[in-house]
Each structure stands twice: as C-alpha cells, then as structure tokens.
Amino acid sequence: MDLPFLPGNSFSDPTKTKYHVNQTLSYKNGYFVPKRPVRGIGGDPIAVNQLTEEELDQLANTKPSLTYGQASQPPPEDFIPAHVAFDKKVLLFDGFFKQTVHESSNEYYRVRPVKIYYYLEDDSISVVEPVQANSGIPQGKLIKRQRLPKNDLGDFWHWKDLNLGMSATFYGKTFQICKCDQFTQEFLESEGILVDEPQAIPKDPYLDSRQLPQYKHVTPSSFDKLKQFLTMDRKVLRFYCVWDDRDSMFGEMRSFIMHYFLVDDSIEIREVHEPNDGHDPFPVLLRRQKLPKDRNAVKGSFPSCVLELSKHEIHDWYSPSDFAIGTTLFINGRRFLIFDCDEFTKQFYRSVYNVTDFTPVTVRGRAAELPKRKLPPYNGFGSLEDSMQSCLSLVPQPPKKDFIRMLENDGKILRFAAVMDSPHPEDVNRKFIISYRLSDDMMQIYEPPQRNAGILGGKFLERTRVRKPGCPTDYPEFYTPADLAIGAKIEIFKHKFIITDADEYVLKWMEDNSEWIPEATLNTLRQRHGKQADTATE
Incomplete structure (x- = not known):
C-alpha cells in the first residue's frame, strides 16, 4: 500500500541505482529512427498499456462490420522513405559518345562506349567508360556519382527523362542512350513509360583497324x-x-x-x-x-x-x-x-642425298708439337724448391710440405759428435755436435766453447739442408741418416767433419727403421756403443 507523499512518508529505495532517462531516438544506416520508450526514469515500468507489434498489425488490418453508424477509418500504413524503398536499386543504360580527332589524318572521330548508372535512392547519376586493354586513353569513371543539372533553371535529370534512342547532355558532352538491362526496362514499364526499341552501339573504326585479320595458312606442297x-x-x-x-x-x-x-x-x-x-x-x-x-x-x-x-x-x-x-x-x-x-x-x-662414301681425310699436322718446358739452371739463391716455384707460376707459391711426416717426426733429433778434418793445427782439437732433424731433413752444427782455446764457441751452422758434394745443382742429393755412420767423413759447405760418436737414441731409431738404413752404418753404431758398455762394466 502506498503512503501519501508527505514529509516523513518519503523513503528512498536502496536497490535503485539508475536514474537516467531512456533514449527515444536512435540512428540506423545514418538516419533517425524513433523508438517507443518502455521503461521510465530509473528503469521503472511505465504505467500505461503497451501494445506489441503483432497487436498493432491486428488492429490495423481488422475491419469490423458495424450494423449502425459510420465505419471507422483504418489506420494509415507505415511510411517507407525513398532511401529505404529504393536502396541498392540502380537503373543501367548503355550508350556512347563520339570524340573528334584532329591530330590524325587516318581517322576523324572515335566511338567511346559508356555505361550510365541512375541511382533511384537519391536520383544521382554516374557515367563510367569500360576499360579496354592497350587503348592509350585514360578510361574508367568519367562522371562521378552526383545529381546532374538538366538546364539553367535549376532542374536535374530524372529517370522520367531517360529513354532508349534519346540523347542526354551531361556537362556539355552528349551521350546517346542505346540499350538498358532487364531491371531498368521492367521498372520504367511499371511506371507507365513506354520503352523504345534498343539500338546497337556503332563500332569504333580505329579499334577495327587495329585488329589483325585471322591468320590463315595453307601448307604448300614444297618444303616451307x-x-x-x-x-x-x-x-x-x-x-x-x-x-x-x-x-x-x-x-x-x-x-x-x-x-x-x-x-x-x-x-x-x-x-x-x-x-x-x-x-x-x-x-x-x-x-x-x-x-x-x-x-x-x-x-x-x-x-x-x-x-x-x-x-x-x-x-x-x-x-x-x-x-x-x-x-x-x-x-x-x-x-x-x-x-x-x-x-x-x-x-x-x-x-x-644418297651419299655412301664417308672415308675420312687424313690430316697431318693438325696440332703443332709444343716444345717441352725446360727449367732454367739453379742459381744458388735460396732453396731449389723456392726457385722452381717462380718458374712454374707467375705468382710464386710456397712449396708444399709433407705435414704427415712433420707430425710423425716432430721433436725427433739425431745427435752426433764430430771433429773437424783440417790441415790447420788450430782446428785439431775443435769438437762439434751435429743435430739432424727428422721432420724436415735439416742439419745444425754447434761447437761447445772450450777454455783458452782461442776460438769462440756457439752456433757454427744454422739449420739448413746440406747437399752432398759433387752432385749436380739442378738435381741435388742431400745427406740422410744413412750417410751418418761412426767414422764417416762428410763435407758441409767446404768444411770436412769426421763423425766420432752418437747418442743411444740414434742407435735405437736406426734399428727401428733398419729397412732403409745400411747394415754398415748400424754396425758402426753397435760397435761404438758396445765398447762404451764394456768400458762401463770394467
């Protein structure tokens, strides 16, 4: 039961949170559409009778028959605006216009076909020219969609003014309307307009001249x-x-x-x-x-x-x-x-050609015999391999090394003791140590310093490969471990040495590689180390 609206009798509803007024006007597709309010302020229902759409349609369509009095007028039908009734309904006309050509002596005009679109929604018109490949003319939309003026009095072109076989002038350019589609014809006839007979669009003489005739080829009897x-x-x-x-x-x-x-x-x-x-x-x-x-x-x-x-x-x-x-x-x-x-x-x-004889012809001297390349004699500067590389290529490359041998014999050195075989009395007591590197076959000579000898000791020969005396310069022979026996005389750069002793590693290495070491060389080493063993035992 409601209380009178008097001071002291008004109470606020704590559950009510909305106090805004509902909208009665909305937008749909860019147009105003009224809407009947259903709720009041705060979301309360409106205390009036609300009829649904079905009830309103039933009342509009019901025609009661009265036995007396004047019959009531039926409610008017719903109003449908033009933008809704004619939405996406377009009249299409096919036509053409002629363009005069002043720059060419071979043609006087060109026929350019167009399509005229009439939009019933807002009575606007657009003119589009179909694009043709390799035409050389900017084609496409000639007149964008707009209401086109008909005369200077402010009138605009209307669909009632368009028909087949007539000429329409848009912005000073005359278009001849020839055809239309089925929808356009039915629409105009439904509005009471008699549509004329369609006409054919004339051909463009310039485009006809560009078309090549159909290729027809008849193969002749002869070889073509x-x-x-x-x-x-x-x-x-x-x-x-x-x-x-x-x-x-x-x-x-x-x-x-x-x-x-x-x-x-x-x-x-x-x-x-x-x-x-x-x-x-x-x-x-x-x-x-x-x-x-x-x-x-x-x-x-x-x-x-x-x-x-x-x-x-x-x-x-x-x-x-x-x-x-x-x-x-x-x-x-x-x-x-x-x-x-x-x-x-x-x-x-x-x-x-019925040729049967194909005996080849003997041709002599087809290719000249090239002389074999001869290397110049060795000049003595540097190693023989380095000098040979300058003869083999324009840009000398360093000679290739045997890396497998260098890795296998890395750090392996054969040491021999030797004295100098010289007629000079001051060289009689000089002693030397000859080191032979197995990785690259290079020899090095070192002279131990002796007190009061009058000769400075130290390095006598840098590490190098030593060539045997008497061998040819272009095909040298170098000293190998097989030549270094106890008591052997070797000549190194005009200096003669006599090998007097060797360490135990030399004997062990030569015995392990006895397949290419002469037996005489091994016997000299065995006798030398055998005498040393006997002396140590005594």
Missing part, C-alpha cells in the same frame, strides 16, 4: 619454314674440320667443329682446345648465324657496320649440299677443310 621447324628442330649436322694457316707468320693448323642447324640453316664454328696449346680459351670462333657464300656480293650503299645481312641482300647461302668430306670452304677469309663427320650426319646424307 613451318614444316622445317617442326621436323628439323634439335637436329644438328656436325663436321670436323681444320683451319690451315701455315702460310702466314706463326701460322699453324687448328682443329674446329662446325655445327649446321637444320631448323634454320644457321652455322656455328667452335674451336677444339688442347691442354697448353697457347690459345685463348674462347670456345666459339663464329657465333650461330646464316652464312652467305659471298659476303661481298652486296651493294656498296648497304650499311654493313650497323645492319646484318638478310635474304633481301644475299640470295646464295650455305646449305647441306655444300658440305662434304674433303671439301674446302672459305668462311670469312679462312680455309676450312672438312675431314670427318659424326654418325648422325652420315645417316642424314645417306637418306637425303
């Missing part, structure tokens, strides 16, 4: 180019020939391969290179082209420096009938002697 391409594609005649140029200075006989392409009667000449023949490594002497028999049989006015010879200037070209084994051809001033051909070429001449 198309048949030659279809039957002779990838079929090549191969001839082996030589160019004899020994009449000129430094001339020789050089081998070539001549290819004759049956598909287009072109010729290619390739050179056959051999290792170290002294010629530039260019494989093609003459690129693929048609060769005339006489290149000079042209008019003097022909610009041969910028144009190639064609069938209009030359009428006599090389053909397969001009090639045979033993024939000499003069091509660009060179004499080419054909001495052989491949099996496919022989089969071709058997089937086409």
